[in-house]
Amino acid sequence: MASFFNPGFGRKHPNQYADRLPPGQYETHDFPVLTAGPTPRIPIESWTFSLTGLVDTPVTWTWDQFQALPQQEFTVDIHCVTKWSKFDTRWHGISVETLLEHIIIKPEARYVMAYSHGGYTTNLPLDDLRQGKAFIGMGVDGEPLAAEHGGPARLVVPKLYFWKSAKWIQGLRFMAHDQPGFWEQAGYSMYGNPWTEQRYRSDD
């Protein structure tokens, strides 16, 4: 099929960041909203974040405790499976590695289920959350994260398609084996690497 092309079709707008754009993606300057159901409303008083599952002692933070953890700034490209990519998004939040300093993970843990207020889940390999590769985002462009974008806090894993960056994050559950989360059960990739176009389960 390599020889097939659509006569007369060509790039409409040259993209200066073409080498930063994974296959099948286009650049957007908006910040589109994509969620399966209604936006959950999470009162800050009852917000918690937990590290659970295969850990020696689970830990839970309240919003105030979580805010007091060391924060950093992150500038990252994000790639949504619905085909848009956005370059140089500026976040502030807490590196997952910073959170992991508060627990001891059991040796058999290899995977993580990120789970959210509202019931959303998504699965990731533990390795992809470590060493600064992932963070909990609490704001964009210096502003608090809006509810429709996953506020007050969402997971951000820039190297994977953005559905892995669970909105309204409530915690990380450490697991020995990979298990499908919400979209993964609905036919999306278990891993979601934008650079190899792992969009759907059959692409794995």
Next chain:
Amino acid sequence: MARIEWQLGEVIAIIQETPTVKTFRLKLPNWTAQLPGQHYDLRLTAEDGYQAERSYSIASPPEQLGEIDLTIEWLEEGEVSAYLHEGVTIGDLIEVRGPIGGYFVWQKTMVNKPLLLVGGGSGIVPLMAILRHRSAIKATNPTRLLYSVRTPEETIFGQELDRLMGQDATFSRTITYTRQAPEHWTGNRRRINKEMLAREVGQYTEPPLCFICGPTELVELAANLLVDLGIPAPYIYAERFGTTRPT
């Protein structure tokens, strides 16, 4: 699971639905029955190898064997939609792969449950697939559609919706015009609001399953209002699009 492979569909019909919306009917060499609400990915390739991909909802029901209808709105800045609208004629080949999507779908298990569809603009497309399939299988679950459009001439599938309502007492559709209503129109002429949704929800004896598709703001608003009106969140299926304008 076998990879969902790209295939070359042949354009066998092009239907001008509104001034800015066309339906492209593709005959597929490897067609598999889709669930209403699913989509196909479509990929255009330039002679120099440059490719662009988009996802488009299927408008046709699975009863339409061997082919799919993709109903596509022309977006001014849209690289793909502009090519399809301006550069494609009958007999052309288009690369697609699908059907895709396991969430925003009207499943067999939902057939006997009351259903509320809320659509805005070209968000009607996956909802139409549900209505067409529902009609084909002669389902009798109470079903209502609240459809927000700018003007009468921008109403996609308007006549077909009228016809469906005329022949099926268990289906009813309400249109609201947000920019300009027809002459002598006595119905809604504003964006979807709480009052409008309350009137819809009030027609059911039990909470309906809700499928909402349209521009982000409409979907966000409608989903939140339906929660306010007492619909349990798991009953609400939302598909948002429209804020992404390809650059």
